[in-house]
Amino acid sequence: MTQGARTADSMWTRLGRVLSGSPPVARLHTSLLRHPRIAKGRGMAHEGWSRVLDVCYPLIVLVRGTHRGATQLGSWWIGASREKRRLQTVIVLTCLIGVGVLKYGPLLLAGAFLAAVTWLGRDTSRKGADPESPEHIARLQAIYNGLVPYLQNGDDPDQHFKPGGRYRDAFTAWQFDEQDRLIRLRMDYSEYFRDGEPDSRSKVERALEGKIGHANEFLYAWDEEGNHLDVRILPPLPEGVSAQPWPVADIEFVLGVTDPGSASRLIPVLVADPGAGAPARDADPATREKVPPGFSMAQLAPVIWRLGAPGPNPHLLLAGAPASGKSTAVRSLLGQVLARGHAVAVIDTDQTAQYGALAGQRNVVRVTEDPADSLELLDWFGLEAERRAERTPAATARGDGASNFEWPAAVRADSPAGAGSDLDSAVPAEPPLWLFVDNLPELCAAAQRLGRPDPQDTLAALARKARFAGTTLVVTLRTDQVQAMRPALRNQLTTRVALGRVDPVSSTLLFGGTLELGGAQVMPPGRGYVRVGSGPVIRLQTPYAPALAPSAV
Numbered sequence: 001m002t003q004g005a006r007t008a009d010s011m012w013t014r015l016g017r018v019l020s021g022s023p024p025v026a027r028l029h030t031s032l033l034r035h036p037r038i039a040k041g042r043g044m045a046h047e048g049w050s051r052v053l054d055v056c057y058p059l060i061v062l063v064r065g066t067h068r069g070a071t072q073l074g075s076w077w078i079g080a081s082r083e084k085r086r087l088q089t090v091i092v093l094t095c096l097i098g099v100g101v102l103k104y105g106p107l108l109l110a111g112a113f114l115a116a117v118t119w120l121g122r123d124t125s126r127k128g129a130d131p132e133s134p135e136h137i138a139r140l141q142a143i144y145n146g147l148v149p150y151l152q153n154g155d156d157p158d159q160h161f162k163p164g165g166r167y168r169d170a171f172t173a174w175q176f177d178e179q180d181r182l183i184r185l186r187m188d189y190s191e192y193f194r195d196g197e198p199d200s201r202s203k204v205e206r207a208l209e210g211k212i213g214h215a216n217e218f219l220y221a222w223d224e225e226g227n228h229l230d231v232r233i234l235p236p237l238p239e240g241v242s243a244q245p246w247p248v249a250d251i252e253f254v255l256g257v258t259d260p261g262s263a264s265r266l267i268p269v270l271v272a273d274p275g276a277g278a279p280a281r282d283a284d285p286a287t288r289e290k291v292p293p294g295f296s297m298a299q300l301a302p303v304i305w306r307l308g309a310p311g312p313n314p315h316l317l318l319a320g321a322p323a324s325g326k327s328t329a330v331r332s333l334l335g336q337v338l339a340r341g342h343a344v345a346v347i348d349t350d351q352t353a354q355y356g357a358l359a360g361q362r363n364v365v366r367v368t369e370d371p372a373d374s375l376e377l378l379d380w381f382g383l384e385a386e387r388r389a390e391r392t393p394a395a396t397a398r399g400d401g402a403s404n405f406e407w408p409a410a411v412r413a414d415s416p417a418g419a420g421s422d423l424d425s426a427v428p429a430e431p432p433l434w435l436f437v438d439n440l441p442e443l444c445a446a447a448q449r450l451g452r453p454d455p456q457d458t459l460a461a462l463a464r465k466a467r468f469a470g471t472t473l474v475v476t477l478r479t480d481q482v483q484a485m486r487p488a489l490r491n492q493l494t495t496r497v498a499l500g501r502v503d504p505v506s507s508t509l510l511f512g513g514t515l516e517l518g519g520a521q522v523m524p525p526g527r528g529y530v531r532v533g534s535g536p537v538i539r540l541q542t543p544y545a546p547a548l549a550p551s552a553v
């Protein structure tokens, strides 16, 4: 805030205090101040007054300097003895006259006077004071104080964190956004702090979240070599985004939306206004022109999963906490896949009947819930991928005949023969084929119960072949089950999504590095993180996709 604005503010505050002496006047005063026109007028008056003060600032400095000089001269005159005063006055006057009679003497004297009064008139009110605003100082100091119990170390020669210390002893950089929210904080800590131990880090991260606010999301970058912690505090991503026809290329699939800074482009997205009820799932390009009531069109950053021919990241691993939105994300993807005429097979060993509405739809090869049927479908998929890999790759990759393709009755669940017989029969010209496995550990447990080999080996082999067969795998599981997953399969599923909170171990397995994610104790459904191939880890909000007929997705 400029000095002018501060002065104007205190003027209004004083006036308010005088006026608000008695309750009725106080009420009138408050309601007057809150009146939109008066508030606007006050804002304009503040602005105008601070501009006037800014323009007149040099004059103010000169007047203040002259005044301070005159005051100092006055006190010298009163304090000095008569003889001393006389002698010093004669010396100074002689010097001034001597300089004044020189060629450029008057100019020199005027310059010296200006320099002296400018120096005397300088703003000394904040000399040595912290340049941050008092509100920011209070917030940063509160965060510092909250970290002291976890980061103080008696052996630290720099004593970055100590009771009674100042936030500047440890914090090296911070940033507030236009809404005055802290969005970045960088700090140094003792070299003796055990930053390699997840437990120690976790305590610091939870303390930071407690002090900065659980409503935010946090990205932590621990620099173990340099003993620095860089924290990024991110605002919530937009909610109310539902599955809709995304304006993207045919080889692109939208996994959700992210921060504008994390995407290379923005696209128009229909967003439900808060409290508008169910998201507009059935919005189509025509309604984009005319936004339905309760919705607005926003330019949002999409998370794009690009599937080329063959693509570098053709398989997706979707991990998430219970009820974090895994099946919903799968449904959103299924809708996009089917809308492009691709074929899908779904294994839902969870038996949640989430995908029941898909059975019998065009290009839905089969939806299985029964473990034996699921394993059979997996076997068929393996043979089919092998057969496709041996056939003309170009035809498969292009998806020639995708829209007119008829699946043989043998593999369709809605046909009488579809319950398992002859699944390995040959299939003619083909659209790209997808296999969705919702809840992989359930399928593994079922295979074990039936005395069958671990499906993870089959899936890993399938994933390797799939690059040349035009097939794509999408596998979901709970985040805490990522550790138990076979690396051979995990390494093949290079597009990674984690919904909900992610513990440090799973985060490292899914996203690598020392990046740690934290934030709200309860994240909204569909909120998480994503990394496509070797790209950066970015935030993700998946679209809402209710279990309806996929033709409307």
Ligand SMILES: Nc1ncnc2c1ncn2[C@@H]1O[C@H](COP(=O)(O)OP(=O)(O)OP(=O)(O)O)[C@@H](O)[C@H]1O
Pocket: 320, 321, 322, 323, 324, 325, 326, 327, 328, 329, 525, 526, 527, 541, 542, 543, 544, 545
């Ligand atoms: N992107 C989203 N926007 C709004 N609501 C969502 C979103 N994703 C999921 N939900 C809601 O969250 C709830 C749980 O979703 P879902 O069943 O997809 O989670 P899940 O992780 O598959 O659950 P489970 O662990 O039981 O398999 C549902 O009520 C769903 O409607």
